[in-house]
Amino acid sequence: MKFQPILLLVIIVTGVGISACSDLDLLRKDRQILPVKDYERMIVGRRDADYVGTEACLKKCHAHDNLNHLFNASIHGEQVAAETGLPLVNCESCHGPGSLAIEELLPLDTPGEYRCKHETLLPLEQLPAQAQSLVCLKCHSAAATTNLTRWHFGEHSAAGISCFECHNLHQTSAQKVSRKDQDALCFQCHPDVKAAFAARSHHPVPEKKLICVDCHNPHGSSLRSDLIGLTVKETCTRCHMEYQGPFLYQHADVTEDCINCHNSHGSPNQRLLRVGEPFLCLQCHSGHSSVVSAPALADQNYKTAYYQRCTDCHSSIHGSDLPSSKGRGTFISR
Ligand code: HEC
Ligand code: HEC
Ligand code: HEC
Ligand code: HEC
Ligand code: HEC
Ligand code: HEC
Ligand code: HEC
Ligand code: HEC
Ligand code: HEC
Structure with missing residues (x-):
């Protein structure tokens, strides 16, 4: 009987060991992230190709006329270097060097129509998410676009969602996600949030009085759930200023996190309350x-x-x- 405590100890130690191990394994297995230089290599493009400029690229090819027209009207198309008058952003900024693609044009089914060898360009759609985002981040660095400073801490970056998923650059001349279509975009991947906004008491997002980016920064933030404020309270009191305080009589620190009592999106209880009174x-x-x-x-x-x-x-x-x-x-x- 003298061994029993030792046996118990062994069982406990192994038990703790195994559970700690499986947690660590989860962390390790979760996502494999390559060193940045590996992603950088993926977006360099073919080393035997040269940059030829948009005009050379599109001279003979009318298939992209509309796309080119939209691009020229976009904020990207408008960027011109002050000193040289040359465009700062062109097709090759994202698609990689294009000389090989236009070396020899391939005839299409319709006589007189050609296509370039786009296989020699960067395979943007096949790149891993981190490399896709790097295509944009090489210009939109934290310094250039302050809104993206926290991209790498953000939930989307961590979940392997790239810039391409939300910014559909060639669909219209607008490069930003429009405020009108925003909730539809977000609901595609967040159906549970859509359901919450259908509850009896809800923030008027379906009524188009509020949008997701009034409370969230999809590019990441320092707060949980990519919230835009410094604290949850500060996120909410941007609009509900009357509850900001400080008050002579505070409800302890309970009101520091409004989510202690309120749902953020919707609730079956009145006034967005988590639980009824x-x-x-x-x-x-x-x-x-x-x-x-x-x-x-x-x-x-x-x-x-x-x-x-x-x-x-x-x-x-x-x-x-x-x-x-x-x-x-x-x-x-x-
Ligand atoms: C700021 C980056 C960027 C620039 C500049 C850019 N593109 Fe794109 N292009 C993309 C991305 C991102 C995709 C889509 C990849 C995907 O579908 O996930 C794409 C897709 C395409 C496609 C295939 C899909 C489609 O819509 O038909 C073509 C063709 C294309 N681009 C041509 C061009 C041409 C021509 C130019 C210059 C006038 C240009 N692109 C400039 C980023 C860019
Ligand atoms: C070659 C540099 C370059 C690349 C690559 C690039 N951008 Fe841009 N982008 C700019 C510049 C310059 C502007 C205009 C100035 C600004 O708003 O920062 C701009 C503007 C934008 C805007 C509009 C900003 C506004 O306020 O209206 C969006 C959205 C955007 N870029 C998204 C992207 C995405 C997504 C990608 C990757 C597919 C990308 N950009 C790749 C240089 C670039
Ligand atoms: C989950 C969707 C989503 C992803 C992923 C995303 N964006 Fe955005 N982005 C938005 C929305 C929505 C807006 C509009 C914000 C607004 O209206 O205030 C926006 C706005 C922007 C702007 C406009 C300028 C600004 O500061 O508001 C730029 C530039 C931009 N995004 C670049 C990027 C780049 C680069 C990436 C990838 C590193 C990226 N975005 C990833 C949804 C996204
Ligand atoms: C009035 C502010 C506000 C608006 C508007 C808002 N959210 Fe939220 N959202 C929050 C807060 C606060 C949390 C954190 C809740 C928590 O911590 O329990 C949150 C959490 C989330 C979460 C993670 C938790 C969950 O419920 O799945 C997602 C995803 C989300 N929001 C997406 C969206 C989308 C998409 C929209 C637009 C359709 C949106 N939010 C509009 C405040 C808002
Ligand atoms: C292509 C799919 C996709 C789109 C589009 C998308 N998201 Fe997400 N989002 C995700 C994934 C995946 C995660 C991480 C897993 C999760 O928590 O659901 C995430 C996480 C989040 C979170 C943090 C959730 C948490 O648990 O803390 C918020 C907030 C959020 N998204 C808001 C938005 C908003 C706002 C938009 C629209 C501008 C948007 N998302 C568009 C896929 C998407
Ligand atoms: C961008 C502005 C904005 C932000 C940020 C915001 N709200 Fe609201 N809130 C509104 C609007 C608009 C209404 C609807 C008012 C109305 O219908 O009279 C509302 C209504 C409410 C209601 C009452 C709902 C009802 O059924 O009467 C509560 C509770 C509430 N918000 C809590 C919060 C909390 C908690 C946060 C932080 C997570 C927050 N709000 C962030 C704009 C905002
Ligand atoms: C998340 C927990 C929490 C919830 C929910 C909550 N309270 Fe409190 N409340 C506290 C704490 C903590 C204090 C501070 C207690 C103290 O100072 O002794 C407090 C203090 C109070 C006081 C002052 C007590 C005193 O002795 O001066 C009143 C009154 C009160 N709460 C009423 C309510 C009412 C009414 C609700 C529902 C609408 C509510 N509370 C919901 C945590 C909560
Ligand atoms: C202790 C729980 C509790 C906390 C924490 C709390 N609230 Fe409330 N809130 C309530 C209750 C209960 C009501 C409903 C009062 C009523 O029906 O008269 C309410 C109502 C509201 C309303 C609707 C008021 C109206 O007259 O329509 C808003 C807006 C609101 N709260 C915002 C906030 C914000 C912002 C925070 C964070 C700073 C917050 N609440 C934190 C309990 C709380
Ligand atoms: C009919 C009015 C009334 C209702 C309803 C009511 N209270 Fe009170 N409550 C009071 C009064 C009056 C005081 C004492 C105020 C004082 O001491 O000045 C008090 C005091 C308190 C205190 C602090 C006093 C203590 O030492 O316990 C708390 C906590 C509290 N109430 C919580 C609640 C909660 C939780 C509910 C709902 C279940 C509630 N009250 C419903 C009138 C009410």
């Missing part, structure tokens, strides 16, 4: 189970407190500068 409050408070706890209720049937909304009396629940009649911070302002 009074149960919302009863998660953290015992309510008025004893008259002593709330002397001011002594002349009432204190149990009513369970059957009505706590905020019928505690109406300044987000914090208040006014004390209750007993001179305390119970958010009963009058």
